[in-house]
Each structure stands twice: as C-alpha cells, then as structure tokens.
Amino acid sequence: MSSVESKVAAPTTSRRRVLKLGLAGGALLLLGGSGLALYPPSRAGGAPTAPLLALDGRAFQVLVAVAARIVTAAGADPVAIAHGVDRALSYALAETQSDVRALLGLFENALAGFVFDLRLTPFTRLSPSAQDAALESWRTSRLVVRRTGYQALRKLCLASFYVQESSWPELRYAPPSGLNAAAYDDPEIGTPEWIEAQNKVRGS
Amino acid sequence: MRSLKTIRAGAGVLDGSAQAADVTLDADICIIGTGAGGAVAASIFARSGKTVVLLEEGGYYTSADFTARERDTEPRLYQEGMTRTTKDAGISVLQGKAVGGTTVVNWTTSFRTPEDVVDHWHKKHAVGGFAYADLIPHYEAIERRLAIAKVPYDSLNANNRTLYDGCKKLGWEVDTLRRNVFGCLQSGFCHLGCPVNAKRSMLVTMIPDALDAGARLLFRARADKLERAGGAIARVRGTLLDAEGRSATGKSFTVTARRFIVSGGAINSPALLLRSGLDSGGLVGARTFLHPVIGSSALYDEPIEPQRGAPQSAASHHFAHRGDEMGFFLEAAPWYPGLASTAAPGYGSSHADFMRQVAHTATHIAIGIDGFHDDLPGGRVTLRSSGAPLLDYAITPKMWSAFRFAQKRLAEAQFASGARKVMTLHERPVVLEGKLDEAAIDAARWEIGCVPVFTAHQMGGCPMGDDPAVSVVRSSDLRHHTIENLHVIDGSVFPTSLGVNPQESIYGLSHLMASRIAASK
Numbered sequence: 001m002s003s004v005e006s007k008v009a010a011p012t013t014s015r016r017r018v019l020k021l022g023l024a025g026g027a028l029l030l031l032g033g034s035g036l037a038l039y040p041p042s043r044a045g046g047a048p049t050a051p052l053l054a055l056d057g058r059a060f061q062v063l064v065a066v067a068a069r070i071v072t073a074a075g076a077d078p079v080a081i082a083h084g085v086d087r088a089l090s091y092a093l094a095e096t097q098s099d100v101r102a103l104l105g106l107f108e109n110a111l112a113g114f115v116f117d118l119r120l121t122p123f124t125r126l127s128p129s130a131q132d133a134a135l136e137s138w139r140t141s142r143l144v145v146r147r148t149g150y151q152a153l154r155k156l157c158l159a160s161f162y163v164q165e166s167s168w169p170e171l172r173y174a175p176p177s178g179l180n181a182a183a184y185d186d187p188e189i190g191t192p193e194w195i196e197a198q199n200k201v202r203g204s
Numbered sequence: 205m206r207s208l209k210t211i212r213a214g215a216g217v218l219d220g221s222a223q224a225a226d227v228t229l230d231a232d233i234c235i236i237g238t239g240a241g242g243a244v245a246a247s248i249f250a251r252s253g254k255t256v257v258l259l260e261e262g263g264y265y266t267s268a269d270f271t272a273r274e275r276d277t278e279p280r281l282y283q284e285g286m287t288r289t290t291k292d293a294g295i296s297v298l299q300g301k302a303v304g305g306t307t308v309v310n311w312t313t314s315f316r317t318p319e320d321v322v323d324h325w326h327k328k329h330a331v332g333g334f335a336y337a338d339l340i341p342h343y344e345a346i347e348r349r350l351a352i353a354k355v356p357y358d359s360l361n362a363n364n365r366t367l368y369d370g371c372k373k374l375g376w377e378v379d380t381l382r383r384n385v386f387g388c389l390q391s392g393f394c395h396l397g398c399p400v401n402a403k404r405s406m407l408v409t410m411i412p413d414a415l416d417a418g419a420r421l422l423f424r425a426r427a428d429k430l431e432r433a434g435g436a437i438a439r440v441r442g443t444l445l446d447a448e449g450r451s452a453t454g455k456s457f458t459v460t461a462r463r464f465i466v467s468g469g470a471i472n473s474p475a476l477l478l479r480s481g482l483d484s485g486g487l488v489g490a491r492t493f494l495h496p497v498i499g500s501s502a503l504y505d506e507p508i509e510p511q512r513g514a515p516q517s518a519a520s521h522h523f524a525h526r527g528d529e530m531g532f533f534l535e536a537a538p539w540y541p542g543l544a545s546t547a548a549p550g551y552g553s554s555h556a557d558f559m560r561q562v563a564h565t566a567t568h569i570a571i572g573i574d575g576f577h578d579d580l581p582g583g584r585v586t587l588r589s590s591g592a593p594l595l596d597y598a599i600t601p602k603m604w605s606a607f608r609f610a611q612k613r614l615a616e617a618q619f620a621s622g623a624r625k626v627m628t629l630h631e632r633p634v635v636l637e638g639k640l641d642e643a644a645i646d647a648a649r650w651e652i653g654c655v656p657v658f659t660a661h662q663m664g665g666c667p668m669g670d671d672p673a674v675s676v677v678r679s680s681d682l683r684h685h686t687i688e689n690l691h692v693i694d695g696s697v698f699p700t701s702l703g704v705n706p707q708e709s710i711y712g713l714s715h716l717m718a719s720r721i722a723a724s725k
Contacts, residue, residue, distance in 0.1 A: 073556040084275075090450055091285025093592050135551065139631060147653025148293035151631075155546040158555065162541035163275040170556075172563045173511065173541055175272045179391055179399040183267035185208050187412040190351030190386025190404060 046124075049079060053090035054097045055104075060086065062104040063153070065124045069131045070157040075166050084160030100156075103149045107134070116146070208401065211412045212266060219264070220424035220444035220457065227422060227444065227457040231257040234440060234461035236427045236476065239305020240710035241694030242467030243406035243414065244346070245718035250417035252722040257459050258414065259442065260423040262302035263449060266407070270397030274542040277396040280448070281309050283472075290583065291596040294652035295496055296546075297471070298660045301449070302397075303423050304407030305469060307707060310660070311394050311515040311538070312383040312403055314352045315704035316343050316712065324576065325679075329699035330669040333679030334716060342715035346708065350404040351386035359390070361513025362506065364536045366566045368518040370617030371534065376522035378534075383514060384707070390513045392538060424449060425457050428591065430464060430480040436689045437464045463689045463721075467714075470662035470696040474585040475593035477666065477676075477692075484676045484685070489585035491667055492595060493575045493701035494659035498607050499537060499547060500614035501567050502623035508566045510539040516705075523613060524573060524703050530580055530606035531573040533703065534614065539567055547656050549633045558627075568618065570610030572603060575664065575700030582701075585665050599657065604650045607657075611648075615640050630655045661706050666696040675699070681724070682717045693717055 046064030048057060055063065060082055067085070068078040089097050106112050113119045117137050119130070126134060138150035161167055168174060188194040211217075218227065232254040235242045242258065250256045263280060270277060279285040281302050288297040300306030317339070325331035346352070357380055360368060371378035388402040401408045415421060427442040444455040466473045474489040482488065515538035524531040539547075539562055547567075548558045574580045583597025615626045615636055628634040631654050634644045649655070669675030672685040677692045684690040695710050702709050 070551040070555075072552045073559070088279055088285055088287070091279040091448070092287040093284050093588070093590070095588055095590060095592070096284065096287055132552070139551075144292060144652050147631075147651075151653050151656075152293065154551055158545035158548075158551070159274075159542040162545040162559070163273070163278075165273075168541060171541055171559060175393070175511070176391065177271075179272060179389070179393075180267045180270055182400055184387060184401040184408075186205050187208055187211070187408055188206065189401075192348055 046079060046082070048083065048086075050083060053086050054092070055086045055089065055101060059101045059104040062108045062124055063157075065131065066104070066107060066135075066153050067157040067160075069128065069135055070154055071161045073161065073167065074170060076161055080164070081157050081160045084163070085156045088156060088160060100152065103152065106149070107138075107153075116141075206412065206416060208266070208408055208412060211415050212264065214415060216415050216418065216420040217264065218420065218422045220422055220455075221447040221453060223444055223453070223455050226455050227425075229257050229420065229422065229457070229459045231255040231420070231459065231461045233257075233463045233465060234259065234459045235465040235467055236440060237305065237467035237469060237472070237694060238303050238406065238411060238421070239300065239467065239469055239694065240307050240406060240707050241469070241714045242465065243304065243307075243410035244711050244714040245465055245467065245693050246414035246419050247410040247417070248715065248718040248722055250414045250419040254722070256414060256419035257461065258411075258419055258421040259425050259427055259440070259457075259459065260303050260421065261426040261445070261449065262300075262305075262423065263447070264303040264421070264423045265308070265397060267397070267399055267401050270393070270399040272391065272393040272396055272399055274396060274540050278542065281397060291594055292652055294599055294657060295494060295597060296656065296658040297494075297595070297662065298658060299469065299471065299662055302407070303421065304405050304411060307405040308397050308407050309395055310405075310705075310707055312385055313516045313519070313535070313705040314347075314350075314382040314384050314708045315702075317709040318703055321700065321702055325699050329667065330671040330674065331679040331699060332670050333668070333681070339712050339716055342719070343708065343712040346711040346715055349409055350384040350711070352382050352384045352404075352708065354382045355380050355514065355517045359514065360517050361390075361392070361510070362504075362508045363510040363538065363566045364514070364516065364518040366502070366504065366508070366621040366623070367520070367534060367536050367568045367617060370619070370621030371520040371522065373620040374616060376520050376617070378518060378520040378522070381517050381519055383517065385514075388514065392512045392515060394515050395538060395540065395543070422457060427468070427476055428479060430476065430482070430690070432687075435687065437687060440464060463691070466666075466690070466692045467694045469694050470665050471585055471593050471595055473692055473694055473696040474665035475587060475591075478585070478587050479591050482684070482687070484672075487667070487674070487676050489665050491575065491582045491699070492585055492597065492665040493582045493663045493698070494597060495574065495661035495663070495701050496572045496599065496603065497569045497658050497660070498611060498655065499567050499569045499629050500611060500618060501565050501627045501629065502618035503561055503625040503627070504564055504566060504623055506564070506622075508564055510562070510565065510567060520617075521703070523610070526606075528577070529609070530577065530602055531703065532570045532606060532610045533573070534617065535569055535571060537567045537569045539565070547629055549627075549629055549631050566618065566623070568614050570607070570614055571661070572606055572610075573701055573703045574603070577602065582664055599652065607655075608646060608650060611645050612640060612642050615645070628655070661701070663695045663698040663701050663706060666692045667699040668697040669699060681720050691717070691721065
C-alpha cells in the first residue's frame with residue numbers, strides 16, 4: 001500500500017468510509033478523464049482495426065495494453081479483446097461508457113501512477129512485469145474505487161475473450177448450434193388443455 | 205393451432221426502431237413493461253375486453269435469436285448490456301431487458317411466495333388487501349398455463365446433484381425444484397433465452413395471449429415520464445430506440461389511456477415514478493432488495509459440465525431463518541464461459557488455470573434474504589443526471605457476517621458431496637483441500653471489490669401496504685395511494701425480499717390484482 005493510500009483508507013471499511021471513497025473515486029475518474037490527453041501515443045501500438053462504438057482511440061490503446069496482461073490464455077488477441085469490450089460497452093449507459101474511458105485514462109495517467117505507486121511512466125509504456133505490478137496495486141488497493149476499477153476492466157476483458165468460440169476448446173466447451181431450428185411454435189404447449197388435445201389426437 | 209411466428213408478425217406489434225414518425229396511441233389500459241407483472245396483467249385485461257397497449261424498452265427477440273452464444277445474446281437481453289451494478293459497483297445486477305422481461309433469461313425456478321412471508325407483510329407492513337388463500341387459485345392458474353412442475357431427482361445435472369447430495373448427507377433440508385418448462389431438451393441455455401421455446405416465459409405465453417386478444421405492443425420504446433392532468437395520469441411520453449436499443453432514433457411516442465400500469469420491475473419502475481415527480485414523500489425507490497449472492501466453486505474428480513442440463517433444479521432453505529442473523533438459501537449456478545470468467549478470480553495465468561478446470565467444477569451459491577431485519581434495509585433507487593436509474597445499496601456488516609457463515613456452509617455441502625477441493629471466489633481465493641477451514645474463510649478479505657457479489661432477484665422500491673406513510677400503492681389492487689388511475693404491478697411492490705426466486709410470486713400477485721382490476725369496472 002502506498003503512503004497516500006494509507007492516509008486515505010481506514011483499517012476497516014465502514015459504510016461512511018466507502019461513501020467517502022466513492023466521492024474520492026469520482027475525483028479520481030475526473031483526473032483520469034483529463035489524463036489521456038497529456039501523453040503521446042505509446043510505442044506499443046494497439047490501434048483499432050474497425051470503427052469504435054464506445055471508446056476513443058486513446059482509451060482503446062490503453063485497453064489493449066491492459067487486456068494483454070489480464071488475458072494470457074492461449075490464443076488471446078488483445079486488440080480483438082478490446083474490440084469486444086468496445087462492443088459490449090456500446091450497450092451500456094452513456095455514463096458507464098464515460099466512466100470506463102476515464103478509468104482507462106487513470107490507468108495511463110502518470111500523475112495518478114506517481115500518487116499511488118510512485119511511478120511516472122504511463123501504463124502503456126511500462127514493461128510487462130511493471131504493468132503486472134500496476135495491476136496488482138489496483139487489485140489489492142485499500143481504495144474501493146481502485147479495486148472496483150480493476151474489477152471492471154478485468155471482467156470486461158475476460159468476458160470479451162471467453163465469449164469467443166476460439167477460447168472454448170481449451171475449456172472443453174462446445175455448445176450446440178442450430179437448436180432453435182426445432183423450436184416449438186405453439187404458445188399453448190404444456191397446458192392441461194393442450195396435453196388433453198394431444199392425447200385425443202393420438203387416440204383417434 | 206396458434207403460431208408464435210404469426211403472432212409476432214401481427215399488425216398489433218409495432219417496432220419502435222422502424223417508425224418514421226412519432227407514434228401516438230390510445231387505449232383503455234397502458235402497461236409499461238412486459239415482464240412477469242406486465243405480461244400477466246396484459247393477458248387478463250385484453251381477454252376481459254379492454255383495449256391494451258404494452259410498452260417495452262427492450263427488443264422483441266425470439267427463439268430464432270437465441271443462439272446459445274453469450275456474445276449474441278447477453279448484451280441484448282440484459283439491462284445496460286449486462287453492465288448494470290450498484291452505485292459503488294459492489295454488486296453486479298443481472299436483470300432482463302426484452303419483450304418478456306427477465307422471464308426470458310431466468311433459470312426457470314418457480315416458487316410460490318412462502319406463506320410466512322405474506323404473514324410477515326400482514327403483520328409488519330400493513331398489507332391487508334389479500335389473504336394468502338386469495339393467492340392460491342391464481343398460482344394454480346399460472347402453474348397450469350406455464351406448465352410448472354417439480355423435476356425428479358434423476359433429471360438433476362451434476363452441478364445441482366452435488367448440492368442436493370451434500371445437503372442430504374449433512375441432514376439439511378433440500379428439495380428438487382419446480383420449473384416452468386415443457387419439452388425441455390436440457391440444453392442448459394435458459395440464461396441466454398431458450399432456443400427451443402421449452403421455457404414457458406412470458407415471451408411465449410402471456411404476451412402471445414394478450415396480442416391474440418387484441419393488445420398492441422410497441423417495443424424499443426423507453427417510457428420517460430408519466431404526465432398528469434388534474435389528479436390523474438393523462439399520458440406517458442417516451443423515446444423510440446434503434447434496433448439494438450443503443451441510442452434514440454429521434455422519434456418519440458405518446459400513449460393516452462384511462463388507466464396506467466407500471467410494470468418495469470424493481471429499479472426501473474421506481475425510476476419512472478421518480479422521473480414523473482411521484483416520489484411519495486421519499487418512499488419511492490427506498491427499500492429495494494436484491495437477494496445478494498455469493499458463490500463457492502468445488503473441484504470434483506467426476507465431470508460436472510455445469511453448462512449442461514437444467515441450470516437450477518435443487519435448493520436448500522435450511523438456513524433461511526436464522527433469527528437475528530440474515531438468512532440465506534442455497535442453489536446452483538450454471539457456468540457459461542463469459543459469465544464464468546468474470547466470477548473466476550484473478551487474471552493472467554492463474555485465471556486461465558482456473559478456467560481450464562471448469563468442466564470438473566461445480567458452483568453453488570448462497571442467496572441472502574434481505575429486508576426482514578431493521579439493519580438490512582435494502583437500497584435506494586435514485587436518478588442519474590440522464591434520468592437513468594442508479595441503485596445505492598450498502599452491503600452491511602450483518603450481510604458480510606452472513607456471507608462468511610454461508611461460505612462455510614457451501615464448503616461443507618461441497619465436501620460432503622465428494623469435492624476434492626473447494627475455492628471461494630475471492631480475488632485471492634481461499635483454497636480448501638479436502639476439509640473446511642473456517643479460520644481461513646474468516647481471514648479472507650470480505651470487502652467490495654475483493655469478492656464478487658451479484659443479484660438476479662430485484663424486489664421492492666414501490667412497496668404495497670395500506671398505510672400511505674410507509675407504502676406507495678395500496679395492497680387491495682396495487683393502486684397508487686393518491687392517483688386513482690395508476691397502478692404498479694411487478695416485483696417492486698414487495699415490502700421485503702421473498703426468500704425464494706421471485707418469478708412465480710410476481711405472476712401470482714399480478715394475476716390476482718389484474719383480475720380484481722378487470723372486474724372492478
């Protein structure tokens with residue numbers, strides 16, 4: 001835990017404390033929202049390969065870097081994962097989309113990185129091991145907003161990967177296709193009247 | 205024979221996304237929301253000869269769209285594209301959004317409201333408008349229409365059987381469940397919309413019944429505000445959405461009616477009332493309950509394949525009543541890769557290792573029963589600046605305490621049924637090899653963001669009762685206390701949570717209340 005966090009967080013998290021941290025979280029997200037513009041694109045690449053639906057190019061690039069560390073299963077493609085997250089977010093509220101963009105800005109923001117972890121390098125420019133250390137700092141933080149922020153990005157990236165068929169053989173998961181071709185079309189099926197009618201048909 | 209496809213293509217079905225101009229409709233009764241509450245009411249009103257307009261924000265998806273693929277279905281069938289959470293992001297909220305509402309995506313578990321819960325409402329929440337016996341014929345009618353029946357032990361998949369067997373060995377109360385299915389192929393994809401229409405959801409029963417009886421349905425239509433004229437609601441205004449429900453088309457709708465039924469479900473119904481300036485002195489939105497859930501995963505030598513078979517078919521209510529402590533009940537949860545990946549702990553290689561074990565992993569859940577203790581008051585729905593709902597729900601110390609206790613009981617049941625290893629779903633999981641270690645579970649980090657908590661049962665926010673000082677609608681017909689032509693018929697009227705999966709409670713109450721309203725004039 002960083003020295004800043006030790007001043008912010010109490011040993012036990014009461015409801016009042018959570019609310020205070022929530023407010024602090026709002027301020028943090030504002031910082032994140034402004035942070036992306038402060039830095040040039042990283043050397044890491046990660047440009048989108050299709051039009052974006054919810055994210056902007058800078059946030060997408062940070063997300064690609066995060067996804068590369070979150071999802072290390074065989075066959076994982078960080079750019080494809082980030083596009084999946086972008087698509088999923090397109091169904092979310094505008095407020096949620098904005099929060100995620102700001103959250104990604106906070107991940108990248110060097111000022112935030114310095115305040116929390118005493119690092120000045122943006123996330124996308126860190127080495128993989130340093131990126132893992134940054135993730136670990138968010139994951140184990142005493143600040144609710146950092147832990148839930150980490151969880152949001154973690155879940156979005158993992159779900160984006162594991163809804164893809166390419167991830168399923170590793171899990172021995174193979175859902176059937178075309179079940180719906182045999183869907184029942186009669187809204188009455190299963191009622192006592194329907195069963196009685198079926199029995200009459202069979203009996204006649 | 206009637207045909208779902210023919211009904212879906214009927215002239216009474218209007219796609220809001222396809223409208224080239226603003227839409228204006230008029231009816232005797234306008235019902236906002238097509239889930240368990242609204243669909244049952246619509247069927248009864250339409251068959252009683254009333255003209256009915258149904259409004260639905262979600263899409264009118266059918267079995268043709270239900271591909272058993274999460275990517276195709278979850279963003280479309282769940283509120284906020286399955287990203288809804290509580291305000292502090294402590295609880296993930298799974299709630300349906302489609303014609304048929306949550307009934308399209310639920311796991312088919314069907315319970316009548318426990319009689320002791322209704323007694324509690326009578327005694328503690330001034331619910332005097334109906335006796336438990338009044339509900340019985342309505343449950344029976346629903347059970348016939350939806351083919352609700354108890355499943356035999358032999359049909360339990362391994363995920364549910366391990367829970368059942370573990371509870372039995374420990375001497376705990378446990379039973380197989382009743383489900384609203386007929387001709388079920390046990391494909392296991394209830395959560396993604398039934399691909400074969402075996403699930404008797406509102407989508408394939410009461411909605412077609414209502415449409416067949418002349419009701420009209422406008423979908424991709426988000427109700428923004430109820431407008432008053434004098435002491436009554438005159439109209440509802442709203443926004444038409446594009447085909448994916450992601451943005452407004454620029455067109456709007458207006459529905460005038462003699463009576464309005466709000467059936468958007470807990471969270472959305474209170475939000476509509478709040479947007480309409482109807483806060484009932486701060487009562488609307490308060491006492492929103494979630495049945496908050498934690499899970500436990502267990503590794504077995506035998507294959508579990510938790511995605512196959514009926515997702516839920518066994519439950520234990522052994523710990524439902526715990527005096528001053530929060531009660532909970534135990535059920536099983538299916539694992540689809542996307543959903544499972546978000547519950548599985550960690551990231552990187554440790555997460556990938558966890559996922560590779562899914563085929564041998566059973567997941568059982570403890571579902572907290574909130575609303576029956578003064579220090580479990582539920583959450584409050586408020587409005588975001590955009591008007592969308594925002595639920596502030598605190599996980600209280602009593603709830604965390606119950607979660608710790610429940611986590612131990614889940615582990616006990618899993619070991620009793622032969623689990624080799626039990627893992628909590630904490631971000632840093634407690635891994636128990638062969639036996640329960642209560643101290644290790646106590647020592648885990650029980651805080652928001654350290655352990656996943658989710659809800660699939662949303663209740664309350666517009667409580668019924670006969671005292672306007674503590675309730676929003678009266679309990680005899682769910683009519684608003686001060687607005688004579690406004691009713692709320694959905695899970696938001698429950699004064700507490702239920703202690704059981706809620707769908708049949710909503711069906712039964714809606715059937716009773718809509719029958720009373722239809723007979724009243």
